[in-house]
Amino acid sequence: MNDYAPEPQIYILDTGGQYTHLISRKVRERGVYAEVRPSETPFAELKNAKGVIISGGPRSVYELGSPTVDPALLASDIPVLGICYGQQLIAYLLNGDVRKGDKGEYGLANLNLEPNAGPLFSGVKDHEQVWMSHRDTVFAPPNGFRILASTDTCSIAAIGNDATKKYAVQFHPEVVHTHEGRKVIHNFLFDICGCGKDWEPASRIPVVEQSIRDVAGDRNIFFFVSGGVDSTVAYSLCLKALGEQRVHGAYVDTGLMREDETDFVRKIFTSLGAEHFRVVDAQMDFLSALDGVTEPERKRAIIGEKFVQIQEEILESGPYLDGQWILGQGTIYPDTIESGGTAKADLIKTHHNRVAGIQKLIDENRIVEPLTQFYKDEVRELGGELGLPAEFLERHPFPGPGLAIRCLCADKDEPCVPTADGVIAPIHSVGVQGDSRSYRPVLIVKHLDHARATEAINADQRVNRVIGEVGYNIPLDRQSVIQSSITPGRMDRLRRVDAIVRELSHASGFDKEVWQFPVVLIPLGGDGLPDSVVLRPIDSVDGMTAQSVSMPEKLLHRMRDALLAVPGIAAVYYDLTHKPPGTIEWE
Ligand code: XMP
DSSP states (O other), rough: OGSSSSOSSSEEEEESSSTTHHHHHHHTTTTTOEEEEEETGGGTTTTTSEEEEOOOOOTTSSTTTTTOOOOHHHHSOOOEEEETHHHHHHHTTTOEEEEEEEEEEEEEEEEEETTTTOOOGGTSSSSSEEEEEEEEEEEETTOOOOOEOOOSSSSSSSSETTTTEEEESOTTTTTTTSSTTHHHHIIIIISSSOOOOOOOOOHHHHHHHHHHHHHHHHHHHHEEOOHHHHHHHHHHHHHHHHGGOOOOOOOOOOOOTTTTTTHHHHHHHHTTTTTTEEEEEHHHHHHHTTTTTOOOHHHHHHHHHHHHHHHHHHHEEEESSSTEEEOOOOOOOOGGGOGGGGTTTTTTTTTTOOOOHHHHHHTTTTTOTTTTTTOOHHHHHHHHTTTTOOOOTTTOOTTTTGGGGBOOSSSSSEEEEEEOOOEEEEEEEEEEEEEEEEEEEEEEEEEOOHHHHHHHHHHTOSSSEEEEEEESSGGGOOHHOOOOHOOHHHHHOOOOOOOOHHHHHHHTGGGGGGGGGOEEEEEEEEBOOOEEEEEEOOOSSSSSSSSOOOOOOOHHHHHHHEEEEEEETEEEEEEEOOOOOOOOSSS
C-alpha cells in the first residue's frame, strides 16, 4: 500500500530509541512527509531525500555492534540532523571525541546558545528549557564543526557544520519539554533542507480509496472489527471505496468488554451505513473457558485460543475463504516497522495468535491495509473527516483481551503481611524489572506520594507495585486476599466501577490529561465485600514506559464515594507505580 504514499522528503534513521516515531510524527505535523528506516540503510536508498534525521538510542557509539549509519551519508551534501545518540554518532564517525560523561544528564536543562548559533537555532531564544537523557557525551566536535550551544552539565549540547549542512543536538527537540523543539525542527526542515509542505492526512482520502479499489479489484472485503479506532476507520474507508454491499464485518462480543461497549460499536457501524456488519455473541464461550482460571498467562492463552476458534468459525460460516474475498486490517504505520526500540514485541502479547484462515489470506496476499502510511493521530484526523464522532476517535487505547486482564484472580485465600512501610498483599501482578516480566505481590501504603512510593519499591525487592489507600468500607487490617477467578458477577462489578470512573473523568476533563486509565478489580476484601478497586491513571507516549499521574483531590473524593457505594467493594486504592517496574495493566 505504501506505493500510494508520497516519496519521503525526510528519513528518520532509527538507532533503537523510544522516540524515533515521535520525531517522525513531529516532522509530519509540520506538513512534511517522513518515514522511518533502520539506521544502517544504504545511502543509495536515502539519496533522494531532502534531509535525514538520526534518532536517539540506548547504546554507546563506541561499543562493538552498536547501531551506525552508512558513512556515505555524512560524506554527502544531504543535510543531516543527529539527535542525542545521533549527535554522538556523527561526532564519533567524523573523528570527534565521545566518551562516558562524569555525570549523566536526565530531565530538564537550560540551553545556552552561542552567539550566532546559526540557521538551526534561528529565532530560538537564548536560555531555553530543553529535555536531556544521556550519559555519553561529545567532548570534542569533529573537524569543521563548531559548538552551537551548551548546558550547565554538558558543554557540547549542539554542534554544526554550516558548509556541509550537518547538525546535531544532544537534547531532544521532539519532546514537549523542550520548549523551542518545534522551532528547531522547523528550521531544519524548511531553512536547512528546503522542504516543501506535501502532507495533510485528510487530503489523502481519495488516494487511499483508490488504493483500496486497486488492491481489491473485483473482490470483496471482510473485517474483524475490534471497536478500536484503527479498524473502524479502515472499515469506513473501505465502505466509502467499495460501497456497503462489498464490505462485511464481524465483531466478537467476548463478555470481557466494558459497559455498553457492544451497543456503542453497533451504533457507530449503523451510523456508517454498514449493512453487513454483525455482532457475534460469544460471551458464554469465553466466560466458561475462563471459569476457575487464576494465572495471568493462562488467562491470556485461553482468550487467544477462543478468539482463534471463533474467528475461524466466522470465516468458515460464510464465503470468506473463497477467492472472491480479501481481509481488511487496521494496521497503522508504527506496526509495520520492526526496528530497535520501536518493535512492539512487549506490547503485543500472547492473544495475537494467528488464525489459520487469516494466515491463509496473508500467505495468498489477500489483504488490504489502508492505514499503513498513517500514525494514530493521523488516523483520528481521517476518522474526523469521515464523520466519526469525536467521542469515539478520542478514546484511550484498550487491550485486546479486554477487562480480563484488569480482573485479578487468586488461587487461594491468604492474609496480608504487615511490614515497616505498609502491608504486603499477596495479589500477584505483572511488572517489568530489567528485561523480563516479574510476577510479585503489591505493597499497600497509607499515603498517595509518588516519590515515597518509588523509594519504597526500590527498597523492597519482594514487590513490583505500590498502591496507596484512597478510602474503604472495610479497614485494611480486616482485609485479606480472597480466592477468586473471572465470573460473570465479578465482570459486572468491574464493568460498573470502570463505567463510574470513565464517566467522572470525562465529565471533569481528566480523561484528556491521561494517556490511559485502567480500573482494576483485585480480590482483596473482607466482611462479605470480596473485591477492591485500583485506579491506574497513567501518562505515556506509546505504552512502552509510563508514569503514574496524580488526580485533582476533589475528583478523587468524588470517585471514592461513588465506587464505595458499588455493591461488593471493600476499598479503593491508587496505583503509584511507574512503568518500569510496574506494567500498565495488572493482568
Ligand atoms: P503493559 O501492561 O505491558 O501495557 O504495560 C502496555 C500497553 O499495551 C496494552 N496492552 C495490550 N494491547 N493487546 C493489546 O492490544 C494486549 O494483549 C495487550 N496487553 C496490554 C496496554 O493496555 C497498554 O496500553
